[in-house]
Amino acid sequence: MDLPYYHGQLTKRECEALLLKGGMDGNFLIRDSESVPGALCLCVSFKKFVYTYRIFREKHGYYKIQTEDGTPKQIFPNLEELISRYEKPGQGMIVHLSNPIMRKNFCPRRQRPTLQPNIYENTNSDYVDVLP
Template sequence: MEQEEEMLVRSIYYGRIGSEATERLLERFGHDGSFLLRDSETVRGAYCLCVRKAPYVHTYRLVHSAGHWYVQGSGVTSQRFRTLEALIETYRRSQVAAMPSLTDPLDKTQLPNSMGQEFFYMELNSSTSAQ
């Protein structure tokens, strides 16, 4: 993740956690509309925007191409944005039929200490091993 990303993106970015850990996090600490950002497990350099809408966690791949970010596939209109922050804020403000409402960022700094430290540790390990 680039250093200039804004505070929202930094607070909801959980790094290299898997889909199962994401689901457990959103089920335990979130509610309908809670969302977080993680690294894609299958596409290098892409992120996943994960949104809880019980009983599921919906995942949308965010891809960077030609200097812009966009949501890949999933029936979401392919608008392009200069930053991840702009993409997320746009989808937060507008109701998109193909995407559950993004109402509540799951801020990792607001999690109980044990969970926050666990995911912080995972993020540090993944960033040092990936570079």
Template structure:
């Protein structure tokens, strides 16, 4: 199975926002590596022409969780695809469900498959 097409690895926040703005639909999303926290991810989600960014952090056991409001409670997942699947449903603490993945360019996808990289846990 190939790496998840919504995972954009090491693009910047600005590039992520440009890709989501170009997609232009509420519920468009992608995941990128966090620029500020090593080993973390950023879930970028478009809603009402604004990009909302949520940090995805691994715990001591490597389980992943999204930092959302305290009322939503912490949900932990073994892989990014599991996490994304859970947040495709409404009322999970995000501004809108994850509806439309923004796929990375084909060339970037091919390069990702050939390179071992940090933070690729659970993607292949």
């Protein structure tokens, strides 16, 4: 999955530590469910507590999220659209998604490295600093 806020097999405890670290409401990430095989968990922080919403994969690759009772069920063609919907206030979550917690080692597959201009042209030095 090519989403920077998808953390895979992160445990519930590790997830809570990440989301509550900054103390900011609306921190969120997606992880694999520990108790429901094949399901994902959308976890969001609010008032020093982490709320978890299960995401189920439907037929033909669509996604459905489990929200509060009384909220109409929504089906999304991909996870990006699901997240986009819940970044808006008043969509059935305890708080809108405002701050994605990114994986540290995220490197999108489709992104090509950008070439840096030759910064060593016209230098009079025998040595150069190596950039990270």
